Amino acid sequence: MRYLAAMLVSLSLGMSAAHAEDTVRLKILVYGATGNIGSLVVDEALSRGHAVTAVSRDPTQIKQSHRNLSAVKGDLLDEDSIAGLVVDQDVVIISVRGIIGKSKSPESALQRIAVEKVVNVLRDLNCSSPRLIHVGGAGTLEVEPGVLYADKLPKVFLPKSLELEIRGQVLALEYLRTVDDVKWSYATPAKNFTNGARTGEFRLGGDQLMENAKGRSKISRADFAVALVDEAENANYVRQRFSVAY
Numbered sequence: 001m002r003y004l005a006a007m008l009v010s011l012s013l014g015m016s017a018a019h020a021e022d023t024v025r026l027k028i029l030v031y032g033a034t035g036n037i038g039s040l041v042v043d044e045a046l047s048r049g050h051a052v053t054a055v056s057r058d059p060t061q062i063k064q065s066h067r068n069l070s071a072v073k074g075d076l077l078d079e080d081s082i083a084g085l086v087v088d089q090d091v092v093i094i095s096v097r098g099i100i101g102k103s104k105s106p107e108s109a110l111q112r113i114a115v116e117k118v119v120n121v122l123r124d125l126n127c128s129s130p131r132l133i134h135v136g137g138a139g140t141l142e143v144e145p146g147v148l149y150a151d152k153l154p155k156v157f158l159p160k161s162l163e164l165e166i167r168g169q170v171l172a173l174e175y176l177r178t179v180d181d182v183k184w185s186y187a188t189p190a191k192n193f194t195n196g197a198r199t200g201e202f203r204l205g206g207d208q209l210m211e212n213a214k215g216r217s218k219i220s221r222a223d224f225a226v227a228l229v230d231e232a233e234n235a236n237y238v239r240q241r242f243s244v245a246y
């Protein structure tokens, strides 16, 4: 209710200081803070008054500057590094991409490797463990019962590395669905990201790919970041996947 009240005030005032003052301040760790999505998540969380720790393998690449922002070095391939960063955080957001090594297996997608490493570390923290929000891929969404969007992609035009990442995201979701001792959420964007403005207006769904009246499935990166920070604040989708589209 408190958050709803803050939202209504914010809507009437635009994105206002009222929002930052009325919500509980969280400590949010963002992996992928230099990335397309992660950098907007950092901005969105800061605008709401949260304390953000932005992670990069090279923190000099984190361009924002804010009194509530710390830029730190971290690598998702290194569990000791993860363990040193997640302690005392309320929420860990993973929004990364990459293929590790030369394997042609989706098991080598960073998205798949990262969730397991972070879950291993969070599991060891037991009750004091932060929640995990993993940014997934639209390939994991169903386009018809039992058929994923990933199954329908035309492989001839798809770069091999992208195909591995898409399959890696499917594996990441399958893995998370076996995890019942860590509070995870898997956030899935629409088929297409746009550079459109932050509107704060979008639909939230589940396993099915959402399309608008024109049959398009899209969401702006800025609005997807809003949905991620909403989930950080509200924990509406613990141990679930949620999807975001107009």
Ligand SMILES: NC(=O)c1ccc[n+]([C@@H]2O[C@H](COP(=O)([O-])OP(=O)(O)OC[C@H]3O[C@@H](n4cnc5c(N)ncnc54)[C@H](OP(=O)(O)O)[C@@H]3O)[C@@H](O)[C@H]2O)c1
Binding pocket: 031, 032, 033, 034, 035, 036, 037, 038, 055, 056, 057, 058, 061, 074, 075, 076, 077, 095, 096, 097, 098, 110, 111, 135, 136, 137, 138, 139, 165, 169, 189, 190, 191, 192, 193
């Ligand atoms: N429609 C869709 O389904 C769709 C479309 C696009 C993206 N996505 C998903 O959205 C997520 C983010 O994509 P993006 O386009 O924002 O990515 P991006 O701009 O390419 O950024 C990738 C990020 O990964 C980080 N990273 C790479 N290796 C790392 C490591 N070993 N440890 C820690 N961080 C590492 C990089 O950080 P540093 O280099 O600074 O360390 C960078 O910030 C991905 O999960 C992607 O699959 C989905």
